[in-house]
Amino acid sequence: MGTMSLELGMPGAYTGALMNSTEELVARVRSGDEEAFRLIFDRYSRPVLSFIFDMVGDRDRAEDLAQETFVRAFRALSGLRDETKLSTWLFSIAKNVARESLRARRRDAGNVEIDGEESFELHDHGRTPAGELLDKELSDVIQSALMRLDEDKRLVFTLKVLQQRSYEEIAEITGFSVGKLKTDLHRARAEMRRRIGPYVGGEQ
């Protein structure tokens, strides 16, 4: 720990971030060391931001919501029981923040969407072999397809396929039963396959 403290605020501080265990970081934040929270932020901000972006589909809003996530996390850190599950806990907060935002947006827009589908249109890229489709275009296609999944399916698909979370972690983050998340994941994969397949020359 002493070594870590020396590294803080200096070049190489991120090395310290990697070497600190989450338990240590949480304990330090609880004892009033706000620099430790910076290390938590450094470690998890990218995946949390990506996750929220995948849920809401809007860059600026994702940044605002990531900010909200970390502020809530800071406030609620004393309530975290199992420090080893900091990451899962952060994603759980991010999930709530994202869903609240989606809900608020639907209300504001006065939309009526039975399954939460958004009206994103895929551009016609034609049927192109995956290797030839530009990464930018491919990313657009994936994002558009993602936003057309309903919220539950998008949630589990994002957590499993894009964030590589285990079923157990996904169940903890979402509160879904493993049975439900397996079903949603299977359907989400099938929908994504159906929507992306034509653009990457795969089956379907």
Add this chain to the structure above:
Amino acid sequence: MRCEDCMTLIEEYFDGEVDTRTSERMSAHLSACADCSAALDALSFEQEIYARYDRKLEVAPALWAAVSAEIAREPKASERAARRPFLSGLREAAAAAFAMLAPRTAFAPTLALLFVGVAAGALWLARNPQPATKTLVAENTSNATPGGSAVTPSEIPSTVATGAHEGDSVKSPTVPPVESIENASDKAPTGKGFPPSPEGARLERGGRALTPEELANLQLAHAKNDDTVVIAADEHSKLEALIVDDARQDAGVVLTNAQSLNTGEREVARHVEQAQMLLRSIKNAKPSDDDTINVAYEKKLSRKLLADNATLQLEAEVKGDKDTKQVLDQIEPFLLDIANMRDKPSREEVRSLKERVKKDEIIAALQVY
């Protein structure tokens, strides 16, 4: 293994979520079956595609600056501990108090004393049925706070536990220190960490009872000073006081009407019950002549419950109450779907929701909760 079985499990196998034995059986089958093997390759191909998904997202330095600025406005850790949400603070305090009680060798005699005290109290109450009897009993009454003056948390007795111990009180210059509490109920804390409602509990210090005015002053003073120091006692109802020793807080003593101990849980229970009723209503909804179903009322209720749900989710999250949070998370998507329905959706539109309600067995889950 048959292809049918293999295909059922192929995604779980690909995700690394099957047990070792199943994994070995599937590996053996896949090495011999071209069709199943092709399905696995397709999943790998898809994963490669998704790995190329580039969101072009960077964590801008401004993001940390914004988070940092926001949390800089938060109270420091020590202050946060004193200002943490009332229920979670109380819960931890109650747990700490009972933890302190547990190892004491004098616990049994203390319980015996408690019992005698409770019996005496009950007898006394029976003989003095007027409302004034449900008050705090304290000594040093000449030091009682004059009408309405504020009392700081530090002026409140700082070490009072649920149960009578010697040396539990700390003298206060302005408030009669409380020495002991006698609880009519001395049951162990409930599974969720709350002690049971101390029916007929009273505070005692061998002196005279606090007058209603003194009690009211205490309430007012605490209400003014710190939201974590709450005194709630209704003069027109039986005083049910619970005093908790929170060794980790300097704020001192927390007095509350015992009924408010479980306020949070009751709120959740009421909320879950309403959600259950709502889902039942949707499940049993019948189409009218034009083949639509009027769900205007359900929509309205669902919107209200959604707002409550978000609040309760946050509270559960803060408290680390995983079970409650899980239930609330389960409810949320249903509430969301109902809230976003048209006032008169078609039978088909409602059917998918009904099927989900049935499939997820959400009503049964809520009933169990």
